[in-house]
Amino acid sequence: MAQARKRRLRLSAIIGTVPMMIVAIGVYVIGIAFTVFWSFTDSKLFPNSTLVGFKQYHRLWQDDRWLVAVQNIWIFGILLMVFALAFGFLLAVFMDQEIRQEDLLRSIYLYPFAMSLIVTGLVWQWMLDPNFGIEHTVRSLGWANFQFSPLVDPNTAIYGLVVAGIWQGSGVTMAILLxxxxxxxxxxxxxxxxxxIPIWxxxxxxxxxxxxxSIGTAFVLIAVGVVRVYDLVVAMTGGGPGISTNMPAVYVIDMITKSYNVGQGMAAATIMLLPVIAVIALIxxxxxxxxxxxxxxxxxxEATA
Amino acid sequence: MTNHSVSVKDLTLNFGAVKVLKNLTLDISEGEFIVLLGSSGCGKSTLLNCIAGLLDISDGEIWIKGKNVTWAEPADRGIGMVFQSYALYPQMSVRGNLSFGLKTAGVPRAEIEKRVARASEVLQIEPLLDRKPSALSGGQRQRVAIGRALVRDVDVFLFDEPLSNLDAKLRADLRVEIKRLHQQLNNTMIYVTHDQVEAMTLADRIAIMKGGHIMQLGTPDEIYSRPQNRYVADFIGSPSMNFIDGQLQDGVFARGDLTIPMAGYNYASPQPPGGPATIGIRPEHVVTGELVGNAPVQLDVTVDIVEPMGSDTLVWTEVAGERFRVRMDGHAQVRHGEPLRIGIVPARASLFDAKSELRL
Incomplete structure (x- = not known):
């Protein structure tokens, strides 16, 4: 009787976990395997299995767009990491001062995180637009020479993305650090x-x-957000002006859907996987x-006690 | 103000509408070991936090070493404090824990080293100085916590249930060490605990607290032998005191058939009062065996439950319809249902007014 119950329990446990295992193996493991495999082929519009060695990687690192994307993700990642952690921590310290309406404030701070990055991107695109955003508002208040339109200039557009990213990420960082x-x-x-000892x-x-x-958790969360950043770029700048705000994920998707070059897209995706694996291994x-x-x-x- | 190391004057503390401490007054002499004792929620830790300056008080004054420190920062009050959870800084070595406060205060390096060396010698933690708190046992951690108070070179030590997180054996060991430390340093110590054994063994004077009031302040002997009210009588002593409600008339306590002439009882007021009263008799003051013949009052009871505890045996009986505990020798051979002759010594009993519950 006891054994029968045990067996039934185990069966239900198996039924419960199998779909998850199928998803994990099917989507993640097999998906990653195909990605890596196709990165070594000369797949164009459709994947094929003609192996070409490291040719795609070689071409990848000669492509200006990719190089800009890599440079951008460093700028975006480091700035976002520093500022989101700093703001999140300051907000958490502020929230920890036994203030009133803590629940309400926490909801407000968490709200950006609940919103889609597409929405975040659109809102910030409007706010940073010189014709009707912050610049326009301040100018209409009388400061006629005020300039704040980072998205228009290829040299500053990436910082506009950083601002939106900080706005989106600080709240959840605050919640974790709190x-x-x-x-x-x-x-x-x-x-x-x-x-x-003084408080600071x-x-x-x-x-x-x-x-x-908790700092580690927040760090990993932001890092993951940085590596996969795509929708924010698409919504705010579409990778422009020019190629100035390209990011690796944008590059990958564009290679597959616009340039019909699956092989090179997969090579870029494989490169993106490397830092993730490195971080996980380090942790x-x-x-x-x-x-x-x-x-x-x-x-x-115990030995000395 | 001259002789008092710590003086609490008319201290009141409100949390919103709730009065946590009510017009508390407490004078502690130089070098005295005071224990604040009470069950949880009685305000003993709150009072300690007020003295430390960790809580802002609503009314009253706190003086330490002849200075009014009511509004001084905790660090400027000349106190050191030891906490229940040890509250060591986990990322610093033992040496770092001891010296961090001094470094911040700008004490010269040589002086810091001297003080750390002295404290670690007194507490015998020299071999542990370079370890992190996570690599220490509970007893070692608490010693480091005491060391952190010691290096501050202060006159008043505050202990907030320092032994509560330790197991029974370690607690007994460290208790003796705290007593030794007090004898060696002769500092004023204020010690909060809910453990009456700690209170009785360590204290010069005990303050028993309940509901934000001090119910009695006295030496352990006074508290044990002459409790000022029924609460203190009930709280101190394990197993606790037996109480029988009755009438006090012309120096005789009576409840139905039971009469106890209170000859030899030391009344709190000059003339023996009368009226409804409660008599309290400690289980260990009930006479049994051959000595019963010497006791002024003798009773025959029936044994109900026997609880052997090794060193002694607790026997439950009934007197005047009330449960009555008697503490007997561990070798006593008694069994359920057997008759037992017990003797009561009125001089060692306590009488309380039935209404005010104060000692008569």
Missing amino acids: AGLRGIDAEIWKAARIDG RVYIFIVIPMMRG GLGRIVSTRRKNAAILRA
């Missing part, structure tokens, strides 16, 4: 006050190091090292 802040024992704060020093030397977990390695270290520390403490 959870981290709340997880810190109130007695730590009391102890620091007794020690007479407590944040920098005690609290932020204690928040490594995994870090976890293994830190658990080992922790176990060793516990053993040592």
Whole structure:
């Protein structure tokens, strides 16, 4: 009887997990395998299996558009990372001051994240448009020489994207970091006050190091958003002016759908996969090292206790 | 103001409409070890936080070392504090934990090293100085936390349930160490706990708190032998005191057939009062065995439940219809249903007014 129940349980567990496994293996593993495979072929409009070695990669790194895209993602990624983390942290600190209407404010800050990047992109495109956006508004208030239209100039268009990205990402960063802040024992704060440590020093030397977990989570989330950024670019600039705001994901999609060059698109996609794999491997390695270290520390403490 | 290390004057603390502490007054002498004892929610930790300056008070004054520190920052009050969760800075080594506050305050490097060396010697944590808190056991962590208070070179130490997170054996060990530390340093110490054993063993004086009031302030012996009210009598002592409600008339306590002449009882007021009263008798003050003959009052009871605890045995009986606990020797051979002769010594009992619950 007991065994029968056990078997039934296991069966239902299998039924429950199989679709997930099919999706994971079918979509991710097989999909990635095909991507890598086609990157070594001379596939044009339709995928074929004529192997050409590293030719697509060679061509990729000679393409100005791709080089601009790579340069852009560095600018976009680093700026977004720094500012979203900084703003998110400041917002979280502000929210942690036992303010009123915390729930309402949190919803407001989280709202951009709930919105589609297409919508975010369109809204910011309007706001940065010289004809009816911020520049127009300020000029109509009397500052006739005011200039703020980054999207028009190829040299500054990427920073317009960064502004929209920060607006979109700060709220969720705040939510994650706020959870981290709340997880810190109130007695730590009391102890620091007794020690007479100024608040900003407590944040920098005690609290932020204690928040490594949530900062890491926020970091990964932003990083993923950076690597796959596509819709924001399409909605705001379409990669322009010229090729100035191309990003790797935009490049990949354009190669497949506009240039009918699947092979080169796949090569670009494979290159995009590399930093993701590297980050995941680093995180995994870090976890293994830190658990080992922790176990060793516990053993040592037990030995001396 | 001369002799008092810490003075709390008319302290009131409100959280919104709730009065947490009500007109509290407490004077603590130089070098005294005061324990604030009470069940959770009685305001003992709140009072400690007020003294530390971690909570802003609503009314009253706090003086430390002859200075009014009511509105001073915690760091400027000349106090060190030890917390229940240790509250060590997890990313810093033990040395970093001890010296971080001093560094921030701009104490010269040589002086910091001297103080850290001295504190770690007193607490025997020298071999641990370069470890992180995560590599320490609970007892070691709490020692480091005490060390962090020690290096501040202050006159007043505040302890907020420092041993509550430790297991029973470690707690007993560290309790003795805190007592030794007090003898060695002779600082004023204010110690919050809900553990009456800690309170009785450590304190010079105990303040028993309930609902934001101090119910009684006295030496452990006073608190145990002459509780000022029924709450204190009930709170202190394990197993707790037996209470029987009755009438006090002309120096005789009576409840139905039970009469206890209170000869030898030390009344709180000069003339023996009368009226409804409660008598309290500690289980360990009930006489059994051969000595019963010497007791002024003798009763015959029936054994109901026997709880052997090794060193002694707790026997549940009934007196005047009330449950009555008797503490007997661990070797006592008693069984359910057997008759038992017990003796009561009125001089060691406590009488409380039935209405005000104050000691008579």
